[in-house]
Amino acid sequence: MDITPYIAFSSNCIVLDIKDKNPVPANISEIAKLIGAARQNTSPVINSLVKKGLLFKGESGIEGNNAKAYAVFVNPHILYAGDKDNVNEALQVMFHKAMKMKVLKDLPDKLF
Template sequence: MKNSKNNIVNLEGKLAEAEKNARLRDLEIEREKSKNDFHGVDQKEIDQAIQTVSKAAGGKEVYFGIKKSPKSKVKFVQINQPNLGYLMEKEYFKSEEMKFLFRIMPYIAFRSNCIVDDINIKNAIPVTQVELAKKIGSSQPTVNRLVKQLIDKGIIAKAETGREGVSARSYALFLNPNIIYSGDRDDVNETLQMIFKKVNLKSVFKNLPHKIC
């Protein structure tokens, strides 16, 4: 009977030891994985660094991020999903207006949100509605009509611009950044904000779930 009890105790001890060793192996695997993820730096060192920075920031929560490579030149247009969803629920857009907005996205200049001839040029030239019609493969009357509709709805704004080589008055078309924006949403172009200042006071825009300007 005594031997039986000893055997049970020994078995429990071996199981506990095996479980402990398994946990240690799991921890070691996790540490190695962490080192691989963070280029050889141990997770403890990272945690200590975060604690130090948090202490220096007055106890506030901090996080580390990797700075974007300056070589990244890919152009993006951001769609404000909550705002677009809200307007769609209100049936604010016609299907042809939505299609038109999608087709002009490749021509929205970074930060100015102006529709231009070439987004890859630093001082890109705003397109006329005639030029825009050619670019998207549509007729001028159709583009004129859709632009007017979207101006009336506050999605597009038309502003006078001094275009080089053109003596007559010329205009540039801008997109409302609360719906579509090419740029940093936390740093919206001040001129663009002024262009849509009155527009964004309209009742439908006052109730947008996520206004950025």
């Protein structure tokens, strides 16, 4: 599965349509639909990748059915949609701790 077509330029957020002027973050249910998987299978995988520092979940501010919705961001050290010499500062802060984790310590190149 390739999520590249859903990663917003500069923010590295997984979105519904990267061509929109203001792309809307995809919540976990929508990500499950995008990749053709069941939500109950997608959520544990995303949570596992968050624990490993590969993804970051941030509250999107949108709530539906009394449940919080999360925007999901891809670690820019793994994949970055934008100018690697000008990585979004907020994105750097989100993944600062991840770079200290053993899982990501041995990456060959660091962007920032």
